[in-house]
Amino acid sequence: MPVEMFTTLEGIWFLLAGVFLVGYALTDGFDLGSGILTIFTKKDENRKVLYNAVAPVWDGNEVWLIAGGGMLFAAFPIVYAASFSGFYLAILIVLWALIGRAVAFEYRNKKESPVWRKSWDWIYWLGNIVPAFLFGVAVGNAVIGVPIDQQGVYHGSFFTLLRPAPVLMGVVSVFMFLMHGSAYLLRKTEGEVFNLAKRSAYISLFGYVAALVLTDFLLVLTAPFLYENYFKYPLFWIAPLMIFTGLILFFRFLTSGKFNKVIIGSTLTTIGTVLTIAFASYPVLMRSTINPEFNLTIWNSASSHITLTVMLVVTVLLMPIVIFYTAYVYRVFKGKVSAEGGYH
Numbered sequence: 001m002p003v004e005m006f007t008t009l010e011g012i013w014f015l016l017a018g019v020f021l022v023g024y025a026l027t028d029g030f031d032l033g034s035g036i037l038t039i040f041t042k043k044d045e046n047r048k049v050l051y052n053a054v055a056p057v058w059d060g061n062e063v064w065l066i067a068g069g070g071m072l073f074a075a076f077p078i079v080y081a082a083s084f085s086g087f088y089l090a091i092l093i094v095l096w097a098l099i100g101r102a103v104a105f106e107y108r109n110k111k112e113s114p115v116w117r118k119s120w121d122w123i124y125w126l127g128n129i130v131p132a133f134l135f136g137v138a139v140g141n142a143v144i145g146v147p148i149d150q151q152g153v154y155h156g157s158f159f160t161l162l163r164p165a166p167v168l169m170g171v172v173s174v175f176m177f178l179m180h181g182s183a184y185l186l187r188k189t190e191g192e193v194f195n196l197a198k199r200s201a202y203i204s205l206f207g208y209v210a211a212l213v214l215t216d217f218l219l220v221l222t223a224p225f226l227y228e229n230y231f232k233y234p235l236f237w238i239a240p241l242m243i244f245t246g247l248i249l250f251f252r253f254l255t256s257g258k259f260n261k262v263i264i265g266s267t268l269t270t271i272g273t274v275l276t277i278a279f280a281s282y283p284v285l286m287r288s289t290i291n292p293e294f295n296l297t298i299w300n301s302a303s304s305h306i307t308l309t310v311m312l313v314v315t316v317l318l319m320p321i322v323i324f325y326t327a328y329v330y331r332v333f334k335g336k337v338s339a340e341g342g343y344h
Helices: 009-036 044-054 063-075 077-086 088-107 114-144 164-188 189-221 222-233 234-256 259-281 305-330
Strands: 284-286
Touching: 009 044, 009 063, 009 077, 009 114, 009 164, 009 259, 009 305, 044 063, 044 164, 044 189, 063 164, 063 189, 063 305, 077 189, 077 284, 088 114, 114 164, 114 259, 114 284, 164 189, 164 259, 164 284, 189 234, 222 259, 234 259
Parallel strands: none
Antiparallel strands: none
16 A cells, blocks of 8 residues: 555545545445336336335435535545536536436325326436446546646547446446445345345346456556556555455355345445545546646645645544434334335
8 A cells, every 4th residue: 555645634535535435335326226226117116115215314325425525625626626627517417317316206206197106217217327327437537537638627528428438437337336226125125126126136246247347358458557556556456355255245145045144245346346446546536638747636636734634634523423323324214114104
């Protein structure tokens, strides 16, 4: 591990950025994954179960997304400006998708009309699969590189982001969240929805592995620099090892019938995936395809030391509260869910 990652404010904030990403991927990740299954069951009762499984926690899980955006704005403002301007349309699409998901929770059951409910179910589905895909595409573009100049100005369009490698990383992201969502549903549901989650777990597992292998093959050809850190810092291999371990445990628990433990495998896989990308990119936060000298790193895009210090103190004080409250909510709402006594 690079010493400066633990001994400098910039390095510490790189680690904290990883914590926020992992926090969001683990919590809202299973929301997105379970929501993707909505249109794959025709019974209204089953769809209610899918809503009810995440209803008590989905909005609280998005705190990690908001906190991550605030962290980026305060700790690495140049990266925030470059990414939010360069990825503006993609971020706007994600925003509308998340809004649609939230509104679907509130309005879906306002009428008994099948057309009304089915329409909101499709909006809810888009509100889950679109962010799951575009989050992966955005991260892929940041680490592989986008056309930004010395001032961090983006010289491209929305379609510039849709290159093969980032798109494949978006597919990996979808299958990763689907694995996590399926594992969550195996703990929270029974009956037909449980069987749906079980089938989805197998499909998402093989889909994730296939997409990951194809992505790695393409990156070896188009972005070999992403593998340099793993030869420079051997301890970084702990992240890919977590992916491998998570996949083995996911498959083993799934095939042995230990369904309550499948989420252990998806959790390790999710953490390992996020960290593997982060370690591959270190210390670059946003890479330039125009000139490597224009890369935005933790050194040339960070805020002042006083800003980073104040933020670090506040984070150390408040993050345990967020984690404790999140754990408490999951404890209160533990157990199986049904279609009765639904949201609102």
